[in-house]
Amino acid sequence: MELFKISDPKNTADPGLLELEKLIIEMIEDEEPIERIKEELLNHVKG
Amino acid sequence: MSKDELIVTIEGIGGFRKTPSTSIKLKKGLSVITASNAVGKSSLVRALQLLCPGNKLKIEDMLNEYETSGSIELQNDQRSYVQLLKTAEGAVKMASTKLMWDDLRAINLGFCVPNAPLVQMIKENNQKDFKRWMRDISGAGHYETAINITTSVLRETEAEKENIEEVLKIGELEKLENQILELKKDKNEVDLELTKAEEKIRKLGAVEEIKTYETIKKELEKKIKERNKFVDEKNKKDLELNRLLKKQDQIVKQKVGIQGDINYLEKELDKKKKEEAEINKKKNEINLQIYGEKTGILSQINALKTSSEKDQLAIDNLKAQTANEAVIGECITLLTRRLEDSKIKIKDLEEEKQKLDKEFQLYNSQLEGIKQINREIQNNHRELLTINKESANLEKVIPQLQSEIAGLEKKLSGSNNDIGEIDIKMKKNIEKVQELTGMSEDLKNNMLNLQKQTRKLDKKLQELEIEKQHRFDAQEKYQEITNAVDKLEKFLNYLQSRYDFIIFGVSKNLNKELNEIFNLMAYTNFNKINIKTDPEIEIELVRKDGVMTKLSRLSTSEQLTITIIIMYVAKQAYAPDFPLFVIDEVMGSYDKTRFTRILKYIQNKVPYLVVTSLSPLEETGKDIVVKYTLS
Helix, strand or coil: CCCCCCCCHHHHCCHHHHHHHHHHHHHHHCCCCHHHHHHHHHHHHHC | CCCCEEEEEEECECCCCCCCCEEEEEECEEEEEEECCCCCHHHHHHHHHHCCCCCCCCHHHHECCCCCEEEEEEECCCCEEEEEEEEECCEEEEEECCCCCCCCHHHHHCEECCCCHHHHHHHHCCHHHHHHHHHHHHCHHHHHHHHHHHHHHHHHHHHHHHHHHHHHCCCHHHHHHHHHHHHHHHHHHHHHHHHHHHHHHHHHCHHHHHHHHHHHHHHHHHHHHHHHHHHHHHHHHHHHHHHHHHHHHHHHHHHHHHHHHHHHHHHHHHHHHHHHHHHHHHHHHHHHHHHHHHHHHHHHHHHHHHHHHHHHHHHHHHHHCCCCHHHHHHHHHHHHHHHHHHHHHHHHHHHHHHHHHHHHHHHHHHHHHHHHHHHHHHHHHHHHHHHHHHHHHHHHHHHHHHHHHHHHHHHHHHHHHHHHHHHHHHHHHHHHHHHHHHHCHHHHHHHHHHHHHHHHHHHHHHHHHHHHHHHHHHHHHHHHHHHHHHHHHHHHHHHHHHHHHHHHHHHHHHHHHHHHHHHHCCCCCEEEEEEECCCCCEEEEEECCCCEECHHHCCHHHHHHHHHHHHHHHHHHHCCCCCEEEECHHHHCCCHHHHHHHHHHHCCCCCEEEEEEECCHHHCCCCCEEECCCC
């Protein structure tokens, strides 16, 4: 359903960013500790 | 089953019994479920809600009061979603085989029912809760958290990058490498000079002489070691000999002492033997005397006893006779006196006898003293015998030891001669070495200097290589951190744009559709409705005269209409794939005209629009009727 005129940045984003977004948002949804999320984010961008 | 149909089957939930089960067909577009009160319209809606995780329904309130288990199944042409409810040992449990929707947005946006949170917010004009509701259904809250976390990580990583930049001092690595190259060049030159110096020294022959010197020195050291061993051995033997000689002296002295003792004791013994003879003689005499005296005394005692007995008898006789009493009395007195005398004499004799016995015992003890001397003499003889044996042994060992010492002295003398010869040889060699060393002194000094220089250069080179490695490591880390910062910045921008899209982008489109429906409502007193995002998220309702109005000021009918519109547009924005949009009939019961307009607008925009409706009075019955058009 084409509902929105303003396009979702998700549609044009790099797959790496989408993967990282999925990982971090899921960790937040699962209420993981902040330090753990930070650690995971850092590992991801350094790896 | 057609692909445009959904079959809902309910067993044992709400007003529905388990047997027979109830099935309702929903068609794409609009399905109006009509029934009288208490037939199960609301049970159907709530049973559908059970399929969505995140619903707050209490299972014990959901089961039919006569049933211990129940289920709801939603089936299309491809798959089926089932939610089971059952009681086990008094406890109510819920289990599901398939879940219809994995997001709690479905329950918030797919069911327009009187107890939906949005209904309460609009009723109370609770903008704060509305903001929270928007953040929850849009997922923007998670993005806010993600943005905060990413910003924090980015700051920390940038700080780390700055630290590495400080350590790295970019551009200095090249300088360092040049420095290392220069040093290596210097070292090669020094090494070359060192080789030349070594060659010169070798040509002088000093090295060979030094080698000879080393050999002689080793030989000398070996000989000295050997000599020292002999000396040690000889010293030990000398010590042992001295000890034995001392012991021998002691033994001789002991022997003399013991012999003296024996002589003295023998003399004493002679004397004592003479005394013994005397004593024995005297003893015999006393013995005889005692025997005689004893015999005499005993016979006297016996005689006295006999006469005493006779006297006693006479006295007794006399006492028995009645003759001349005077004479008899005299006789008795005389005899009694004689008896008393006899007793005294017996006592004296016995005392004398005891005296003689004592004297005899004294002689016996004197004889015992003589025996003691004899025993001492025998002991001394035994001791003398032991010492004599030891002395004889020493007389054998000492000469043997003396001969061993003599052998060692001979070896020592030979060893000293060898050492003397080697010493002479070494002195000659040293002279030659000194001569050659003197000649190559300058060369040697030069060589030592060069060696020192090489060591310094090696050390410096090593330090620089370590420094270089550190720089390389830091550079690698710097690259890694720079990449991480870039990625974090990109990710942060992306999150921000996603957040903006979710909140602002969506709300912009959302407002457009919101007003489109709002205009269809043909309100005469309201101009427009907006979901504002700046500065805060809130619902804004503007009157025709441009004045803002609070939602709580609206009539119940207006509030319900606005709730349906907002929920519909929010569903389209945030949960467009959820197939159901369910409106409980209560929601539309106040304003039929506007409710019908809304349904007409949305019936072809959501996959399945389900509306419950109360049967007209003339159609009351116990069945649920499903219609697929608005009539």
